[in-house]
Amino acid sequence: MTVTKQESGPEGSDDEDDMPGAGAAAYTPSPRRLERERHRRARARRATAIAALSTLVTGVVLYFVVVSAPGWPRTKETFFNGEYAREALPKVLEGLWLNVRLLLVCGVAVLVLGMLIAVARTLRGPVFFPLRALAAAYTDFFRGLPLIINLMIVVLGVPALRLQGVTVDPVWLGGTALTLTYSAYVAEVFRAGIESVHPSQRAAARSLGLSNRQALRYVVLPQAVRRQVPPLLNDLVSLQKDTGLVSIGGAVDAVRAADIIVGRSLNYTPYIVAGLVFVALTIPMTRFTDWVTARMDRRRAQGGTT
Amino acid sequence: MSDAPLLRMESVRKTFGDSVVLRDVDLDVAPHTVTALIGASGSGKSTLLRCANLLEDVDDGAIWLDGEEITDPRVDQDAVRRRIGVVFQAYNLFPHMTVLENVTLAPRRVHGLPRAEAEEHARELLERLGLGGRAGEYPDRLSGGQQQRVAIVRALAVRPRLLLLDEITAALDPELVGEVLDVVRDLKGDGMTMVLATHEMGFAREVADQVCFLDAGVVLERGTAEQVFADPQQERTQRFLRRIVKAGRL
Numbered sequence: 001m002t003v004t005k006q007e008s009g010p011e012g013s014d015d016e017d018d019m020p021g022a023g024a025a026a027y028t029p030s031p032r033r034l035e036r037e038r039h040r041r042a043r044a045r046r047a048t049a050i051a052a053l054s055t056l057v058t059g060v061v062l063y064f065v066v067v068s069a070p071g072w073p074r075t076k077e078t079f080f081n082g083e084y085a086r087e088a089l090p091k092v093l094e095g096l097w098l099n100v101r102l103l104l105v106c107g108v109a110v111l112v113l114g115m116l117i118a119v120a121r122t123l124r125g126p127v128f129f130p131l132r133a134l135a136a137a138y139t140d141f142f143r144g145l146p147l148i149i150n151l152m153i154v155v156l157g158v159p160a161l162r163l164q165g166v167t168v169d170p171v172w173l174g175g176t177a178l179t180l181t182y183s184a185y186v187a188e189v190f191r192a193g194i195e196s197v198h199p200s201q202r203a204a205a206r207s208l209g210l211s212n213r214q215a216l217r218y219v220v221l222p223q224a225v226r227r228q229v230p231p232l233l234n235d236l237v238s239l240q241k242d243t244g245l246v247s248i249g250g251a252v253d254a255v256r257a258a259d260i261i262v263g264r265s266l267n268y269t270p271y272i273v274a275g276l277v278f279v280a281l282t283i284p285m286t287r288f289t290d291w292v293t294a295r296m297d298r299r300r301a302q303g304g305t306t
Numbered sequence: 307m308s309d310a311p312l313l314r315m316e317s318v319r320k321t322f323g324d325s326v327v328l329r330d331v332d333l334d335v336a337p338h339t340v341t342a343l344i345g346a347s348g349s350g351k352s353t354l355l356r357c358a359n360l361l362e363d364v365d366d367g368a369i370w371l372d373g374e375e376i377t378d379p380r381v382d383q384d385a386v387r388r389r390i391g392v393v394f395q396a397y398n399l400f401p402h403m404t405v406l407e408n409v410t411l412a413p414r415r416v417h418g419l420p421r422a423e424a425e426e427h428a429r430e431l432l433e434r435l436g437l438g439g440r441a442g443e444y445p446d447r448l449s450g451g452q453q454q455r456v457a458i459v460r461a462l463a464v465r466p467r468l469l470l471l472d473e474i475t476a477a478l479d480p481e482l483v484g485e486v487l488d489v490v491r492d493l494k495g496d497g498m499t500m501v502l503a504t505h506e507m508g509f510a511r512e513v514a515d516q517v518c519f520l521d522a523g524v525v526l527e528r529g530t531a532e533q534v535f536a537d538p539q540q541e542r543t544q545r546f547l548r549r550i551v552k553a554g555r556l
Contacts, residue, residue: 200396201398203361204399205400206384207361207387207461208387208411208412208416208461208464209388209412209416209464210415210416211384218415222402223401223402226402
């Protein structure tokens with residue numbers, strides 16, 4: 001495939017760029033080029049064959065290692081039971097809808113809060129010291145605190161306070177905990193983006209008479225956000241699967257739905273189903289992230305500054 | 307040059323850590339004149355321009371713009387910068403904005419011009435500098451010379467009283483230098499007051515009404531272009547110019 005690309009590229013331009021007269025004759029590839037391409041094709045075929053063979057061998061070996069394991073028949077029954085899988089799938093999908101909604105709401109909240117914290121950390125001047133210190137303390141704390149502990153404190157601790165008018169709904173509380181942790185991550189991503197914009201951009205903006213705030217809003221932030229799209233999407237993929245953790249508070253999401261069936265049947269197949277469903281959900285997002293990253297790299301390689 | 311100076315610097319001193327970058331610099335720039343700052347790299351030319359635009363705070367001394375002391379800490383710095391245009395060596399265009407957006411940003415956001423009016427003025431200026439067809443392009447699609455001309459248009463769009471040009475041809479390929487210098491020549495014809503730091507000695511000699519030779523943060527010699535280039539008094543100036551001539555830059 002690469003061969004055809006190489007071939008059509010120079011050939012097409014040759015025909016157009018050549019001076020009249022000099023290049024009147026159509027281009028014919030030299031024997032040297034044909035020989036090179038033959039060699040490349042042969043090498044590519046050999047590489048494909050080797051890859052296919054080694055994959056096959058690895059697969060067969062793995063299969064026999066697993067199947068010949070002494071506990072395999074029992075494991076197969078407990079983890080890969082078709083009947084339980086069929087029973088669990090609709091319930092798990094129903095629960096997954098909650099994960100998706102959580103992702104959407106928390107995703108938006110995380111982006112807004114993360115941006116506010118990042119901007120707070122870049123504010124200058126003594127007036128803003130408390131804000132700056134608070135934002136720094138927040139990111140330090142929530143980036144270090146394990147998410148699962150944060151969730152347990154919020155989901156189990158807040159209801160224990162019996163506060164008037166504060167929800168005890170594990171979905172809302174779980175979402176709050178997720179937002180608290182992920183905002184800290186995302187704030188750091190934004191801050192790195194802000195700091196990656198060259199000071200000369202700010203200088204240019206200020207020299208035009210823009211205030212510090214205007215320079216941030218119109219010149220620095222748009223460039224910072226654009227550059228940080230790949231790491232941001234990465235964090236969102238991560239958030240997507242961590243929404244499964246709200247199940248520890250009892251919210252019936254995909255994981256909890258599987259949990260319920262497992263508790264009743266003592267068969268672990270529903271967990272496998274839930275896991276695969278999450279994987280299926282994250283793959284499109286991961287591919288999208290890769291695509292965006294590749295596109296930005298390409299633009300940068302072409303001399304753009306994204 | 308009997309007019310009251312548009313820009314006046316008196317005993318300006320600027321240090322970065324232990325190194326003294328500007329030492330007792332005095333400078334008077336009369337309206338509608340061109341002042342060229344020449345001197346080796348690191349002699350303080352760029353820092354002098356950055357101080358004039360308040361991008362750097364001076365350590366000592368004072369600067370006046372139009373008779374107002376702009377180094378007074380009570381002065382609104384944004385308001386001062388609005389009256390001064392700056393063109394940088396590396397263009398510093400905003401890469402996420404089109405040419406037109408680059409040019410209209412300050413007129414719209416700082417001066418509050420309606421979009422249509424800002425764009426009309428911007429297109430006029432772009433047309434004049436031979437960039438009429440480029441309004442919708444992003445900076446990375448333009449050549450260095452075109453980018454630098456856009457940067458000049460951007461600085462002019464706010465109708466500044468004073469234009470500071472910081473080695474604006476230093477990053478350009480030799481064949482692109484001419485198109486940018488032509489623009490500066492035109493601006494001089496329009497009566498724009500300019501201070502430029504430059505390594506283009508031939509150009510400085512041609513357009514400058516006043517030439518200042520900086521050496522280690524001191525204005526060592528100043529005068530008309532003819533005085534400084536044809537009959538330098540200081541030994542260091544003579545040596546600097548001899549090196550330039552040897553390198554074929556004059």
